[in-house]
Amino acid sequence: MLKPDYTAAFQRDIKKLKRKHTDLRPLKEVIRHSKEVLRRRHRAHTLTGDLNGVLECHIGNAGDWLLLWIRDDGTAMFMRTGSHDELFGQIAGLHPALNQPTAI
Numbered sequence: 001m002l003k004p005d006y007t008a009a010f011q012r013d014i015k016k017l018k019r020k021h022t023d024l025r026p027l028k029e030v031i032r033h034s035k036e037v038l039r040r041r042h043r044a045h046t047l048t049g050d051l052n053g054v055l056e057c058h059i060g061n062a063g064d065w066l067l068l069w070i071r072d073d074g075t076a077m078f079m080r081t082g083s084h085d086e087l088f089g090q091i092a093g094l095h096p097a098l099n100q101p102t103a104i
Helices: 008-019 025-032 035-042 084-088
Strands: 003-006 055-058 066-072 075-082
Touching (some): 025 075, 066 084
Parallel strands (some): 003 075
Antiparallel strands (some): 055 066, 066 075
């Protein structure tokens, strides 16, 4: 089992969800699942392009609630959680999933 770790951006996303009174149980369940269960039940897949190597899956039955993470040396680094717009939208040339400038 991978050891979970969290970025500062992920922790900010969690605070935002808590302010909206979002039930975080589906997210906690996904974090605990194995890779096979994630692929089968949550449509986990690897992203391409600017986010090459980052994994994405859908949370519960919420439709547009996603989780982004990377695997590294036995650790699952959870990067972001939110909707497609929140994670992949372009705001002033910044890619919110990585909090780094992107090439336009």
